[in-house]
Structure formats: structure tokens, C-alpha cells
Amino acid sequence: MQTRIIPPADNAHPCPLLIKRLLLSGSRYERTREIVYRDQVRYSYATFNERVARLANVLTTAGVRPGDTVAVMDWDSHRYLECMFAVPMIGAVLHTINVRLSPEQILYTMNHAEDRLVLVNAEFLPLYQAIAPHLTTVEKTLLLSDHPEASAELPGLVGEYESLMAEAGTRYDFPDFDENSVATTFYTTGTTGNPKGVYFTHRQLVLHTLAMASTLGSMDSVRLMGSDDVYMPITPMFHVHAWGVPYVATMLGVKQVYPGRYDPEFLVELWRREKVSFSHCVPTILQMLLGAKAAQGVDFGGWKLIIGGSALNRGLYDAAKACGIQLTAAYGMSETCPLISGAYLNEELRAGSEDERSRYRIKAGVPVPLVEAAIMNEDGTFAPADGETQGELVLRAPWLTQGYFREPEKSEALWAGGWMHTGDVATLDDMGFIDIRDRLKDVIKTGGEWISSLDLEDLISRHPAVREVAVVGVPDPQWGERPFALLVLRPDAALDARALKDHLKPFVEQGHINKWAIPSQIATVTEIPKTSVGKLDKKRIRQDVATWQAAGSTFLSTL
Template sequence: MLKTRLLPAAGNAYQYPLLIKSLLLSGARYERSREIVYRDLVRYDYATFNERVARLANVLSEAGVKAGDTVAVMDWDSHRYLECMFAIPMIGAVLHTINIRLSPDQILYTMNHAEDRFVLVNAEFVPLYQGIASQLTTVQKTLLLTDGADKSSPLPDCVGEYEALLAAASPRYAFPDFDENSVATTFYTTGTTGNPKGVYFTHRQLVLHTLAMASTIGSLDSIRLMGNADVYMPITPMFHVHAWGVPYVATMLGVKQVYPGRYEPDMLCRLIREEQVTFSHCVPTILQMMLNAPSAKGHDFGGLKVIIGGSALNRALYEAAKTRGVQLTAAYGMSETCPLISCAYLNDELMAGSEDERTTYRIKAGVPVPMVDAAIMDEHGELKPHDGETQGELVLRAPWLTQGYFNEPEKSEELWAGGWMHTGDVATLDGMGYIDIRDRIKDVIKTGGEWLSSLELEDLISRHAAVREVAVVGVPDPQWGERPFALLVLVDGQQLDAKGLKEHLKPFVEQGHINKWAIPSQIAVVTEVPKTSVGKLDKKRIRVDIARWQESGSEFLSTV
């Protein structure tokens, strides 16, 4: 251990803990009159928001919630959710953000595994909750969330309705200090096999993540996505990695915040227009859904800046958004990383380059943000050179990475093998620090002994004018081991078959972007590509669907 110089602190010196409550105090300090907006139903200022957080803390405490208890939330994106993101951890409890798009059995598993004691339930999810209530093993009380006038609901063990309880509670609460390493939040991430895994984050981790994100999206000139004069609306569910942690940043800065509830394309477009939203974030499929909404036709989104994460940002979507006035910026992270790891950044050298080169780097995973260490590791645990060519698994170190999976020690050890967090992503790192994600390890296609990137193929295929959406997976092949298979959603009125796709990809072969054996010999045109609960391409389900179609000799398969 390195010997360093330590000096004693004054006996009365205050040891400032990094707690979420410190983030709450700043917003009202800067902009007390800025608004928190929920759809077209609710709006109030930051001063009121702080009072409501205190009221909620009183409601929970009076209902028996204690420090260390896990309090779950089942709601769409709302002002209530934002209040829970502060009030619950600020009283020392743990916020469990339930993924309401999971199956009832998966939701039941996550609630029992997380040992939820108290659950806030949107009236829309009461039937779902009733269906699993008898199998919940730790829940003691519930609280009803409503938008409409009807405040009554057959919710088991209910202490009352949210707004009525808040109205009767005190607007003051003395939030205590406690250990900054106390767990603040937990949620569950799904994989290709097995039950969902619980990740968790401490107050210290969330505060450091908030500060790093604020400096990244607000201080780097080639990014400059959100300052406190912007208007923010998440289009990433609040149950998914705290809406990528941006609500904490927005609240700390006193940014006007708009919460859309259930994601309805027309409502999203309306709120962007009427509330003058300037900054958001989402996965590619959600952005495509919004841009293709009837209410978006003819609308100029000029001034809207959007971070794209969760899945690779391809050039076709970048260009399509740009023509509508939307500035896209790629970023990288995952549930286990809180999530921000890197963000597209253009240094002076790249800014002086061509527009094509700038676009190439805007759609990469980007440069690690402050306090993140990234490396490339081979299958033997050896670190590889950062030359932009050598591929390996991307491994990470940062102060806000989850320290393990809740109550799953073996999987936790796998996650942190060798003292680095393993992402499961194949990537390269270059001399300038740029991360280029090539594929998920489980999604890399091995054909004839060569590795193909499904992400690269998706990017090239998406550039065809007829293609609205594409997913590429490897399917078994008796001769080559695997062959790439493309699932396509076409633009209305357009047609494309496997032969036409081959002709589209030939120039990329001639230019050396891909090898000729990377061209899919079989495709399927569908009306929708399967998605996961958070809007990513569901490649596990896609492989199952393809196998079924091939067995049945489906007529909509096209083969070269």
C-alpha cells in the first residue's frame, strides 16, 4: 500500500456525505419558478416540487417505511416517479423501479427477490398487481396512484391515494445524514437466459454519476446537449436505469422537466412542440416510432438534441433525424453501469475533417466520460492494445458501476472477473480513446471461420432507401456454421427481396467495408421487429421466430 500524507481534520469539521438529498436542494436554489410538467394534466414549480418530496417522505414514514426497506414503484413516467426518485432514498429506503413491461411472472420474481415491503401502484396496473398479490412474500402495504377523478380502487392493503395523502401531509421533513455507501436504488435487468438479475446503486455512486453526466452533456463544446436553460423530456422509461440518470441531473440544475406518462407517439410530439422540449434521450426504435407518427408529419424538430443509447446508432437514422432538425449524439452504457460510460465527442482534429468523417464519429460509442477507465480484454484475461483494430471484450472501471448482482454471488464474480467489469460487448479502442462497439459477444456471427458484426451489417442495410428497420442475426448453416439472416421492416409502398439486398451491399464489398460472405442469403420482410421490454432488438426471440419460419417453409422468406 502506497504511503501518503494524511492530516487530521478539525474536531468539529463536517464530513459531507454524498447523498441524493444534495442534488434536490440545488434545483430550487437556481430556478424556483421553473416547471415540472406531467402530460397536459399537471404542472408546478420547483419550490412546490421540493415541498411534495417532503410530503411524500412524511406519507411513507407514517405508513411505516423504515431505513433499509425496499419501496417499489409501478408507474409510467410522471412527476410522481420523479418525486419517488428523491423521497424514497432520501429517507434511507431503497427505491425499486419495477419494469412494468416484463411478464407478470417476471415482475413477481423481481418483487420477491428484491424483498419489496411497500409498493406504489398506478391504477392502470391494479389488475396486474391483483393477479400476483397472493404470491408476494414480503409486501406489507400499497399506495394508489391515479390521474383521474376516481380515487377508489380494489388495491390490496392500500393505505390511500397518492394525492390525497400528500395533501394532508406536512410540507417539511428533516432528511437525515447517513452513510453515503447506503443502497439507494435497485432494478432488474433481463438476459438471454434465466431470471432477471438485480443491480443496485448507492447514494455515492448516483451523486458521482450525476456530476459526471452534468459535466459531459453540459461542458464539452462538441456535445453541449443540456444546460439549465434547456427543456428536458425523457423518452427512456424511468424504470430503466433511472431514465439513464438524467432526471437527477435536470433536477440538480433546475431544468424545466416534462414527463409524458405512457409513450404515445402523438403525445410525445405534442409535448415536444407545446412545451418546447430541447433535450431528450431514447433507444433508436423509440425515435423511429416518434418520427413516423402521424402528428410528426411536416413538423420541424429543429433545436431538439437527443442522446441515442441502448442500441447502436446507425448512419441512416442519424441522417433521417438530421433532415427533420434533430441532432443525434451516440452514447454507451448498460444497466450495470448506471449507465453512462462514453459519449460521442469530436476533438479539434475531427471538427476540422469532412462532414462524413464527423458523422462517423458522432455515431460511435464515443470517448469514456470523466472517471471512467476502459480497456479491451481477450478470452484469457489479457489486456489488448488500443489500436482501433484489435477486438476484444470491453471491460470497465468507474466509481458508479454496480458492485454485483443482488443475492447472486457467482454471477457477481463473473461480472467482476479480474477486477474489471465485463460488458459482454466486443469492441475496439483507438489511440484517441474512441470506443467502437462491434457487437454483443452472443450476437457475433461466425461463418466459415470468420467473425461478422451484426451491428455493421445492420448499419449498411439500413442505408437502403426502402428499409425502415433492420435486425441481423446468425442462423445455423450446415456448410458454414452460421449465416447472417436479415429481418426487415420496409417503408410503406416499397419492396425489397434478397437479390435486391445483395445488389445494395455489393458496393460495400468492393470498397472493403465487408467481405462477400457477409451478405445475407436469406431475408424476411415483416411488419414489426420484436423488441425487448426497453425497446431494444430482441435477437433471442428473432432467432426463435426464424427457426419456426424455416421449419414451416414460410412464403415470406426471400432467398438469393
Template sequence: MLQTRILEPTEGAYAYPLLIKRLLLSGGRYEKTREIVYRDQVRLSYRELGERIARLANVLTEAGVKAGDTVAVMDWDSHRYLECMFAIPMIGAVVHTINVRLSPEQILYTMNHAEDRFVLVNSDFVALYQGIAGQLTTVDKTLLITDGPERCVELPNLVGEYEQLLAGASPRYDFPDFDENSVATTFYTTGTTGNPKGVYFTHRQLVLHTLAEAAVLGGDDSVRLLSSSDVYMPITPMFHVHAWGIPYVATLMGIKQVYPGRYEPDMLIRLWREEQVTFSHCVPTILQMLLNCPTAKGQDFGGWKIIIGGSALNRALYQAAQARGIQLTAAYGMSETCPLISCAHLNDELLAGSEDERVSYRIKAGVPVPMVEAAIIDEHGRFLPNDGESQGELVLRAPWLTQGYYQEADKSAELWRGGWLHTGDVATLDSMGFIDIRDRIKDVIKTGGEWLSSLDLEDLISRHEAVREVAVVGVPDPQWGERPFALLVVHPDRQLDAKALKEHLKPFVELGHINKWAIPSQIAVVTEIPKTSVGKLDKKRIRVEIGQWQASNSAFLSTL
């Protein structure tokens, strides 16, 4: 360890811990009257938000929640969720944001594994909770959340209804100081095999992530996304990596926030219009759902800035959104990274280039944000050059990366082998620092000794005018090891078969973008492509279903 000069602080000097409560200081000072909106039902000022957070802290404390306890939340995106994201960690407890789209068995596993002591349950999930309550091993008490008048429901050890309890609680709470390395949040990420894995983040990590995210979203003129005059509406569930951490940023900045509850396309577009939303974030499949819903038909969404993450942003979606007035910007992160790792940044050289070149860089994973180190390694752990060509696994270091999987020592060691967090993504880094995600390691198609990127193929296929959605996976092939298989959703009244797809891809072969053996020899045209609980393409399930179709000689298949 390097021996550096360390001075003793002045007696009485305040050692300022980085705690989530600090994020509440500025927003209320800047804009006391700015609103936090929930659907068409609730409007709060920042002053009222602060009071409600204090009221919730009093309710939880009086119910017996102590520092170190884990408090689970089962709710749609709402002002209440925002209050929980502050109040629970601010009293020293840990907020467990439950993925309500998991199966009941998976939810049960995550709650027992996280050792939840107290659960807030939206009335929409009462039946789900009742179905697993008898198998929960650590939960002591529950609290009911309703949108309307209190309903008579049966929950084990029910403390009361959220709004009624807040109404009777004090609007003041003396939030204590404590160690900034205390765990503040936890949630579970699903993989291709085994049980969900618990990631966790400390107060210090979340504060640093919030400050870095605010600097990136508000300070980069080349892709300016968020300023104090913007109106923010998440279209990424708050249970998924804290809605990418942006509710903390919006609260820090005192921005008007709009929470849509359950994601319903008509409600989302109505809120966008009536509340004049200017900034959102989502995965590509959700944006496609919005653009294709009947309410959006003919709608000009001019002025709406949306960050796309979770899955690759392809050029076809970028151009479709641009034609409707939406500015898309790609960013990259994962559950284990809090999540922000990189975001599009167009330097002076790129801004002076062609529009086609600018688009090419806007849809990449972006440049690592401040305080993030990124590198590419080969299968032996050797670092590869940042030449934009050398492919390897993307590995990371940053102050806000999860330090492991909760109670999973072996998996944690695998995640952090060699002192770098291993993403499981195949990528390149170029001389400007741009990360280009080529595929997940498990999704790379290995054919004839070559690696094909399913993401590259999806991007090129999506440019066909008939294609609405596409997923490409590798399927076993006796001669080549694997061959690409394309699963397609086409626009109404359009048709596409494997021969037409081959004709579409031939020019890209001639230009050298892909090799001829990358052209899928089989496709399946379906009405819907399987998605994960957070709206990503579920390639594990897709591979299983394709195998079942092939075994049954399904009529869905189109073969060259």
C-alpha cells in the first residue's frame, strides 16, 4: 500500500457521510412547488414529498422496523414507490424492490433469501402475496397499499393501509447519520439458469451514481437529455435497478416527475400529452409497443427525449422514433452496475461528421461515464487493444458496482475474478472510448469456427420494411455447429419469408457488413416474441421454443 500523507481532521469538523437523505436537500430548495404526479390521481409538491417521506419513516419505525431490517415493496411505479426509495434506507433499513413480474415461486425465493421483515403490498398483488404467505420464513408484518378507499382484505399481520397510516403520522423525522457504506437497496436479477441472484448497493454507491448520472444527463451538450425544466416519466419499472437510478437524479434536481403506475400504452401517451413529458427511459420492446399502439397512430412526439438501455438500440428503431419526433440516445448498464456505465457522447470530431456517422455512434453503447473504467479481455484474461476491432469480454471498475451477490460467495468470486467485474458481454472498445456491445457471451452464434453477433443480425434484419420485431439465436447444426435462426413479428398486412429475407441481407454481404453464412436459413413468423420480466428478448425461452417447433415440424417455419 502506498504511504501517503494523511492529516488528522480538526476537532469538531463534521465527517460528512454520503447518505441518501442528502439527495433530498436540493430539490425542495430549488423548486418547492414543482409536482410529483401519479397517473390522474395524485399531485404533490416537493414540500409535501418531504413531509410524506418523514411520515412513512414514522409509520415504519412505529411498526417495529429497525436499522438493518429489509423492507420489501410490491407496487407499480408511483409516488409511493419514490417515498419508499427514500424513507426506508434513510432510517437505516434496506429496501427490497420486488420484481412483481417474476413467477410466484421466484418471488417467494427472493423474499426468503433477502430475509424480508416487512412488506408493503399493493392491493393488485394481494392474491399473489396470499398464495405465498404461508411459506415466507422471515416476514413479521405487512402494510396495504390502495389507490382508492380502503378495501377489506386479508393480509397476515396487517399494520394498516398506507394513506391512512401516513395521515396519522408526524410530518417530521430526525433522520440519523450512520456509516455511508451501509446497504440501502437490494433486488434480484434473473439469469439463464438457477435461482435469481441478489445484488445490493450502499448509500455511498447510490449517491455517487446519482451525482455522476446527473452530470452526464445534464452536462453533455452533444446529447443534452435532462435539465431543470424537463418533465420526467419513467417507462422502466422502479423495481428494476431503481428505475435506472433516475428518480434519485430527478429528485436531486427538483424536476417535475410523472409516475404512470401500471404500464398501459393509452395511459402512458395520455400522461405524456397532458403533463408535457420531455424525458423518459425504456427498453426497445417497450418503445416499439408505444409506437405501434392505436393511441399513438399519427401522433407527433416532438420534444420527447428517451434513453434506450437493457438491449441494443438498432438503427431501424432509431429512425422510426426519429420520424415521430423522438430523440433516442443509447446507454449501457446492467443490474450489477447500478446501472449506468456508458452513454452516447459525440465529440467535436463526430459532430463535424455526417448524419449517418452520428447516428452510428448514437446507437452504440456509448462512452464510459466519469469514474468508470472499462476494458476488453480475451478468454485467458489478457487485455485487448482499444482498436474497435478486437472482441472480448467487457470488464468494469466503478465506485457503484455491486460488491457481490448476496449470500452467494462462489458466484460473487466468479463475478469479480481478477479484480474486475465481468459483464458476460462480448464487446469492442475503440480509440475514442466507445463501447460497442456485440452480443452476450451466451448468445454469440458459433458457426463454422466463426463468431456471429446476434445483435448485428437483428439490426440488419430490422431494417426490412415488413419487420416489426426480430430476435436471432443460434440453433444446433450438424455441419456448422450452430446456424442463425430468426424469429420475426411482421407489420399487419405484410409478409416475409426466408427467401425474401435473404434478398434483403445480400447487399450487406456484398458491402462486407456480414458474411454470407450469417444469413439465417430458417425463420419463424410469429405474433409475439417471448420477453423477460423487464421487457428484454428472452433468448433462453426462444431457443427452447424453436427446438420444440423443429421437433414437431411446425408450419411456422420458413426454410430456404
């Protein structure tokens, strides 16, 4: 294609899209707004900018150079936020370590990412000291602690964070460089094999931040965060940069509250004390919050939450709404930075019934600006956007990871045909709504028919006795697979397979599901297995169910 390009003036500045430009905005708007860490630290945006400069000086004095990888092992904190800016702004790469992985997986990710310097929270010292002898690239460490007088035996120890910060200069001349330089990396886990490293450039993170800011603050039907909101993440900062929202909050000068290790009782206290109005989390974390003693009888009116990571079912949506919480579903994954879509309600839907609005608020939503979404058939052709035809959701957007670090074959599979393959079965309708039906690996095939585990989870969650539910397919000699429901019940509630069938019968009669989708066997447990980022661990659940069935466990309820 022949396009027209006009050369810029010799002295024109290209102004690359760098993370430092996000930082400079917040203090410009709200210098006195606060950044809060638990009940221990509270300072202004002016101080935050100064501390980012101090950290840059600490890191460069410690020998960190552009292109080096700096890893962080910490809970959600002001320190983490400082690292999210200072590390990439000096041209280094920030590796956010998932501290909930096994020690073997953490060791693998650190060696694979070629970490050079590691910031280690004192709580993780036993873990770090156990793997330190096997680290192949780490040269220096820096101790993080809520107590500045803390000390520890760490190989290559540079010093304690706050002590070093106090001695560092308050100015740093952050350079301009290529906006396509890698800024961050972290590792996503699958059902098999080693974790895979995804990575994002400055350009990608800036564009993602701008798109997220416009989505959160400009869509009138789901206005979620503006400059006067108070933001508290309940998605770990090690997981996709806390979904990228800290970059948005900092750019806008929003008051930010960081809770450290997640404790449901303390989270409710922070919400109350700091007047938090916007958060985000996965469904299991919200379940944990609603079940906290401190949350009982509390009116959470004014608290807006984005739910992502796993499907938002109607039961949880209604339970949160009854407590005054406004839930909005969104969709993304580690490889997508993560924001892809959100539950925008157009004029047509806003004019509909409350039930219809609720049904659309729990869907994955409409792609945000700059995102292309399509449904792909197995043969590589595209399915119609009719809201019925299912296929794999594939994506294009400026901020999608361009591959897996040092995994060329897996990168090619991820981007087969020039579209990012999500591994999610979905539909797309004529209003642009994405409806995730299941993971490709979690769809249940019974008697030649496909059953969505997510649809079943949504319908089962509406039973008043059910607090939490997971549905998986288990082998069946006659039908190939049959759905199995794992339930956590509310206190003093009871439910067996027969009662669950009675609950689901009306949905069969209404055409929501077929009769063969009703689970013929269920189990009630006190806790459902979760992954390191709080999602339902369906691989583990399938293994547990197989063990129970083989042992003939008495707590299985069968029709």
C-alpha cells in the first residue's frame, strides 16, 4: 500500500510513549492526594514522585543498567508502586514475581527471566534463602520490610529499602529511549509445563493505560473511576500489574490505598476508614470479602468493583448488589495486559428491564477502544456475530504480548494466523458483546453434545444454599463425560443431588440448558481449590473427584 509520510522538522521531538509520562501527570493534577499503605504509611503525590527518583538512584548506584531485569517479591504496597515506575523508567525490566507459586516454579521464573537484582520482602526470606543457591543470574538483593531497622542474611545484600532511600538523591534525570523497549515481565501458569513469560513494552503499557482510563471514566453506563475516587486494588500487583489500574490511578492523581497481604477483615476496615470507592478482584476474593465477619450487615453503597479473571455468575452478582456493591464484569488474560472488554450498557439495554441489565453486566462485555475481537472456527474461518455460534475468541490490540519470552514455538501457536488465540470458547453478538462460554479445555462433552461449565456454575449459584460452585467434566463410560458440581454451601444450609436437580428443572423448561446438563453427582466441601491468582483450579478439582470416585467416598451425592 502506498501511503504518504511527511518528514518531521529536524528539531521536532518524537516524544516516545514512556511510563515516565504517566508519572508526571498525577502530581500535576493532585499534588496533595495521598498514597496509603495499610495503617503504616501515608504520603502525597509530590512525595511519591520524589521517592521514585530516590529509588532510581538506589538502583543505579547498585549497578542496575538499562536492559537488566529487576525482580520484586512483595505484597501490595507503596514500595511496589514505586518499583512499577522507577524500574522501567531507568530502562530496566520489572519482573513481578508471583509469590504464590511453588518454590520450584519461582526459581524457574527467576532463572528464565535472567533476574539480576531482587527486592525481597522480609516475609519471604525463608523462601528466598532456600532457592538462592540455585539462582544463576542474580547478583544483588535489596531487603524490603515494614520495619526499617530490619536486617537479614541475604547473598549480595545492598541494604534495606528505606535506609537506602533516605540516603539517595531526590532528583533523577529519567532519559528518553525507544518506546518499544520492554518495561515489564511476569509468568503465567498453565495446566502443564513450566510457567510462560509474557512481556510488555513502554508503548503497550501507555496505550493500555489510556484505553483503560477512557473506559473507566468515560462510559456513562458504567462510570467506575474518576479523579475523585479512592482506589484500592484487591488483585495482586504481581498479577498483570494489578490489571494495570495503578498506572491509570497514578496518571489521574487518584488517592490510592495498598492493603499489603490480603486479610478480609482488614480489607473491610481499610474500605471503611479510607472511604474506598473503586476496586477490582476475582470472584473468589469477593466471596472471601462478603464472608468476612466485619462485612456482615454492612452497607457497601458507593463501592464499585470490576470482576475479572473468572466468570461472574448471577448468584455472586445478586449477593454483592444486596450489600450495595456495584459489580461490573470485564475480560482479559495475562497475555492481554489485561483489559479487552467491559460490560458497557448501550441505550437499548439501559431502557430494558433490571433483569436484562443484570444479565449483560455479568457478561465479558464489549471490546474497549482499539481492540478487535472475532470468533474463529477450528478451520481458521470466522463465525458470524449472531450471539449463538460458538468458537474460539481471537484478538488484536496494540498492547497484547507479542510472544512468550524465549518460547518461539509457543509464541507461534499463540499468534497463529495473525490473531492472538485466547483458548476461550465464546460468542459475539450484533451489539458487540463477548459472552465467554468456557475454556476450550473445560468444555464438557456428553453424548456428543457440548455443555458449558460456566453456564452451569451460573445457574447453580442462584440456589440460596450455594455460596460457591465449580463444575467440571468427569469421565463416564456411557456418555464420555458427565458434569460434576463441587459446592461450598452457606452456613447451616443443605443440598443434595436431587434438590439440585429440582432447582435446575425450571431452567431446562425455559431452554437455558438441556436436561442432560444436570449433574448426576455432586460433592459439598468447605473450600474449592484455587490457583495462585485465585481462579478455580479445575485441573486439581478433576483429580480430586477421580480420587473420591475411585475410593467410593460417602460425601458424594448421586441421583
